[in-house]
Amino acid sequence: MILWFTIVQVAVAVIAGLFCVIAGLAGRRPSDFTVGAMALLELLLIAQIVMGIVAPLVGNSPTGSLLEFWVYLVSAALLPIAGVGWALLERSRWSTVIMGIAALAVAVMVWRMYTIWTVQLA
Template sequence: MISWLMLAQAAALGIAGLVVAIAGLARRPFGDLALFAAIGAFATLVVQIVASIIAPIAGAGPTGDLLEYWTYLLSAILIPPAAVLWALVDKKGQWSTLIVGVGILACAVMVYRMHQIWFVQIA
């Protein structure tokens, strides 16, 4: 696994989630900003899945529990589509953009935790 990639991904997701959450708190309706941020979050998590498959094959396995890592990753990849679906169902509501922002922030925290599992924890 690539440490800088995971940390950059966590930072980017944190910034994107914060921007979308602030837009949601400012009562901006669900639109392109939140949608593209969620698509970007999903895309980075797909890259993470590919890297997580290749890294152990290349000999760079995790120091922590592999099952816990994959549980975090597979759970995280479900959050952006679920948040967008929820926002689309509640598109006229005032909280739809905030829902997507909080979902992306949750993904940022999960990616940071995955970094800890992969690099820091000793099994």
């Protein structure tokens, strides 16, 4: 994984998460802005999937468990999809909060993926 891209992903996830949680607690239903924030987060995760495939092929292999890394990555990529799906089905203020919680969970998972990739757990 690339440190600067990890930081960008975590920052976007935290900003999107806080935006969705605050909007939901303020009584806002899912909108183009909240769903768009989740879509941006999903695009970054798709880019991370591509990097996760390419990086070992060019010599940037993980030092931790590759299986654990991929489980985190696939799970993190599914969270925004599930959150937006929920929001589009329910369309209440609480579904906006759920999208925010999903984005905050992705922030934690991305940082954990970076730790797995770069820190040897011998």
